[in-house]
Amino acid sequence: MATADKYDRQLRLWGSKGQRALGDTCVVLVGATAAGTETLKNLALPGIGSYCVVDDAVVSKHDEASNFFLSSNGEGPRSRAEIACQYLQELNPDVEGAYQVAPRLAGIEEWKTVLFGKTSGRQKLLVIASDLNPQELESLSRACESLKLALVVVHSYGLIGCVRLQLPGKVPLLDPKPTNAPPDLRLKTSFPALDQFVDSIHLETMEDHQHGHVPYPIILKKAVQAWLSNHGDKLPISFSEKQDFKQTIKTMSRDYSKELNFQEAVDQSYLAYTEREVFLPEDEDPASTISVLSRGLKEFMGKNGGRPPLNGAIPDMTASTDYYVALQQIYKTQAEQDFREMKALCGTEVSDDTLASFCSNVFAVDQITTRSLVEEFHEVPTEELVEDWKMNLMDPYEVPVHTPILWYLAIRACQVFFSKNHRYPGMKNDWESDVSLLQDSYGKVALHYQLQDEQLVKNSSLPVCQEMTRYANAEVHTTASVVGGVASQEAVKIITGQYTPLNNTYVFNGIVSVAGVYKF
Numbered sequence: 001m002a003t004a005d006k007y008d009r010q011l012r013l014w015g016s017k018g019q020r021a022l023g024d025t026c027v028v029l030v031g032a033t034a035a036g037t038e039t040l041k042n043l044a045l046p047g048i049g050s051y052c053v054v055d056d057a058v059v060s061k062h063d064e065a066s067n068f069f070l071s072s073n074g075e076g077p078r079s080r081a082e083i084a085c086q087y088l089q090e091l092n093p094d095v096e097g098a099y100q101v102a103p104r105l106a107g108i109e110e111w112k113t114v115l116f117g118k119t120s121g122r123q124k125l126l127v128i129a130s131d132l133n134p135q136e137l138e139s140l141s142r143a144c145e146s147l148k149l150a151l152v153v154v155h156s157y158g159l160i161g162c163v164r165l166q167l168p169g170k171v172p173l174l175d176p177k178p179t180n181a182p183p184d185l186r187l188k189t190s191f192p193a194l195d196q197f198v199d200s201i202h203l204e205t206m207e208d209h210q211h212g213h214v215p216y217p218i219i220l221k222k223a224v225q226a227w228l229s230n231h232g233d234k235l236p237i238s239f240s241e242k243q244d245f246k247q248t249i250k251t252m253s254r255d256y257s258k259e260l261n262f263q264e265a266v267d268q269s270y271l272a273y274t275e276r277e278v279f280l281p282e283d284e285d286p287a288s289t290i291s292v293l294s295r296g297l298k299e300f301m302g303k304n305g306g307r308p309p310l311n312g313a314i315p316d317m318t319a320s321t322d323y324y325v326a327l328q329q330i331y332k333t334q335a336e337q338d339f340r341e342m343k344a345l346c347g348t349e350v351s352d353d354t355l356a357s358f359c360s361n362v363f364a365v366d367q368i369t370t371r372s373l374v375e376e377f378h379e380v381p382t383e384e385l386v387e388d389w390k391m392n393l394m395d396p397y398e399v400p401v402h403t404p405i406l407w408y409l410a411i412r413a414c415q416v417f418f419s420k421n422h423r424y425p426g427m428k429n430d431w432e433s434d435v436s437l438l439q440d441s442y443g444k445v446a447l448h449y450q451l452q453d454e455q456l457v458k459n460s461s462l463p464v465c466q467e468m469t470r471y472a473n474a475e476v477h478t479t480a481s482v483v484g485g486v487a488s489q490e491a492v493k494i495i496t497g498q499y500t501p502l503n504n505t506y507v508f509n510g511i512v513s514v515a516g517v518y519k520f
Contacts, residue, residue, distance in 0.1 A: 036130025038484025
């Protein structure tokens with residue numbers, strides 16, 4: 001097992017809980033292409049439990065030219081899966097590596113045997129599909145959907161790349177780590193321990209130094225008490241009242257220009273009279289994690305005057321050490337008490353780690369659902385999706401033809417071309433003759449996504465198809481590196497259950513180095 005020092009920096013991102021989740025995961029890479037090995041490299045380095053490389057090809061000159069993790073070393077034909085596994089193993093000896101040589105990926109009918117063949121039954125499984133042809137990709141997509149496995153699809157096609165997520169059903173986001181979220185101080189819906197602490201502090205009898213180091217939550221609670229006594233127990237509502245409330249805080253200061261704690265109180269004054277609302281996603285399955293937590297939360301809030309569990313963390317602020325530590329302990333103790341109460345309400349149906357994440361992020365909890373690839377490829381898109389795509393086309397890149405969504409349509413056109421011709425466009429000597437054929441496929445893809453009448457789609461058909469045909473499905477390792485970096489980042493989000501995964505497609509245009517995220 002790796003030492004804590006080895007993973008010190010990443011522990012600051014996802015903590016020991018996230019590191020344990022990585023260590024309990026096996027990643028199966030299907031297709032040892034440059035984008036796939038780059039993705040797996042970025043997961044092996046931070047310490048996933050194990051991985052398995054599945055491939056049906058031998059190392060070619062094309063592979064050696066585009067993939068740093070493949071080399072025959074002049075030893076004749078060797079399996080891509082074996083060589084990729086060997087080189088990746090050198091990066092982190094603590095990660096167990098394995099490989100499977102499949103006779104033919106397109107001929108696999110029982111994916112369960114392939115995916116679980118080299119894994120421990122205790123490990124969580126995540127699948128990465130790298131540059132598979134449409135037949136192979138659809139077969140694997142159906143298998144992952146049936147087995148309830150997360151699938152990360154990566155494509156590196158010339159200077160164009162994309163990452164597509166297919167998640168198993170409704171995935172709860174219990175630790176999304178929102179940016180710029182207001183602190184959870186509960187100054188409006190307070191709790192007894194905080195009220196008692198506030199009442200024990202008397203601003204008027206303090207020395208000037210002490211007065212300038214009272215934490216701003218205490219100042220806000222004192223200001224609210226003064227406001228309510230003068231305004232019929234009504235909190236500030238209108239803009240003018242809120243401005244008057246700020247003035248009340250300023251008048252409590254002895255020297256506002258020097259007392260940073262009172263300046264902080266004015267900046268955060270809204271916390272004294274507002275309270276965030278809890279909006280939990282709905283799930284029809286009564287046994288799902290979200291449903292169990294929702295029932296427990298509803299009962300908890302009913303018993304606690306509408307107050308949800310406390311986060312327990314407080315932000316940095318101007319305060320004396322004694323006051324800050326005392327305030328910190330009050331919030332921590334209340335959060336622990338709320339956790340125990342929620343645990344009693346939810347029982348053993350959710351783990352302690354899951355419940356702790358929920359209580360800490362109750363205002364930000366969400367749920368994500370992605371369409372499967374089979375749904376995207378064969379079902380009629382909803383009006384909402386089509387409108388989103390059209391809106392993206394109405395806001396093109398400064399050079400319109402380089403708008404990323406157009407290049408995703410181009411990748412899909414190459415897949416349609418492959419399904420019909422059993423090869424990718426441009427892979428014969430007279431490559432230019434494939435341009436018109438690819439344009440036909442591009443038109444069919446645009447029709448499927450109901451974008452055939454969009455002027456930008458029409459105008460881009462020729463230049464986009466010329467460029468994709470010129471690539472002839474070649475891999476450029478720099479593009480593969482970008483795709484692998486994004487794909488591994490999304491894989492970490494899925495594995496650790498932290499942060500918010502993209503929904504559901506990332507497209508990278510390496511010609512001008514721009515990218516876009518779209519929901520397909």
